[in-house]
Amino acid sequence: MDDTRLRHELREAALAHRPDRARILARVERGLAAPAPGARPRPRARWSGRRWAAVAAVTAAVAGAVGLAGTMATAPPDRPATPATAPLPAPGPAARATATINPGSNSWWAQSDLGVTTGSPVTGLVVELRIARTAGVVSTGHWRTRPAGDFTVTVTEEPGALVYRWTLKEGRALPPGPHVFAAQYNHPEGVRDASSDTYGVTLTAPDGGRTTLRGGFG
Known part of the structure; x- marks a missing residue:
């Protein structure tokens, strides 16, 4: 060969x-x-x-x-490329909320207070109180500890609730600290049951991070 x-x-x-x-x-x-x-x-x-x-x-x-x-x-077969990990959203502002019936309420009138405590500046804020429309409930006003010019406020009558909403205006900021938002209303004589009343708070930090708080007055 x-x-x-x-x-x-x-x-x-x-x-x-x-x-x-x-x-x-x-x-x-x-x-x-x-x-x-x-x-x-x-x-x-x-x-x-x-x-x-x-x-x-x-x-x-x-x-x-x-x-x-x-x-x-x-040799291993071709494998699809691993997709890039999406960036995690920015953490929202540290905050807590406490719902109470104001001790100044009486047998015909009441004020529902929502205390919101923030640990850092907030550039976006929406506070909503929903007062269940039990018999004889009629809105008489609202109140807050921050300047009135910082917020747009609405009171809406829905079939099941009076909805009080405070929206922080664009360009305004909420500083760290305790803040109070209150809904005022008349009701029939006696002690009103507030267990069906609820609240919702959405806070936005300067970097876009968002925090949502929800609860009730029960």
């Missing part, structure tokens, strides 16, 4: 899906050791150096091809 044919067969064997290293090396040695048809055997000393150098070169090529084929066979 001539060297060209031998190299060709070795290269094809090396690129096979699962090459057999031992089998390929054995074929190399057998191919180089076998005499050409009709040729006279020559002493080993006259060609062993050149032939064994060829064996070494071809063996190295086979080893490289085997390694390459192994790498190609075990």
Whole structure:
């Protein structure tokens, strides 16, 4: 077998899906050791150096091809790129709310107070008090500790509640500290049940972080 044919067969064997290293090396040695048809055997000393150098070169090529084929066979399949993690929203302002019936209320009139305490400046604020429309409940006004010019105030009569809403005007800010928002209303004589009255507060920090508080007067 001539060297060209031998190299060709070795290269094809090396690129096979699962090459057999031992089998390929054995074929190399057998191919180089076998005499050409009709040729006279020559002493080993006259060609062993050149032939064994060829064996070494071809063996190295086979080893490289085997390694390459192994790498190609075990390479992981393409995977979709991991989506970028969305940035977390900014934390909202630290705040708490406390709902009480003002002690100055009487048998015909009441004031529901919502105390809102903030720990940092607030640039957005919506306060909503919902006074359940039990028999005889009629709005008589509202009140707050902050300047009246800082807020837009509405009182809406819904089928089930009187809704008092304070919205901080654009460009104004609420400083840290305690603040009170109050809803005032008449009711039939006696002690009114406030367990169905609720509140909601949404506060927005200068960096856009938002906090929502909800609760009741029960």
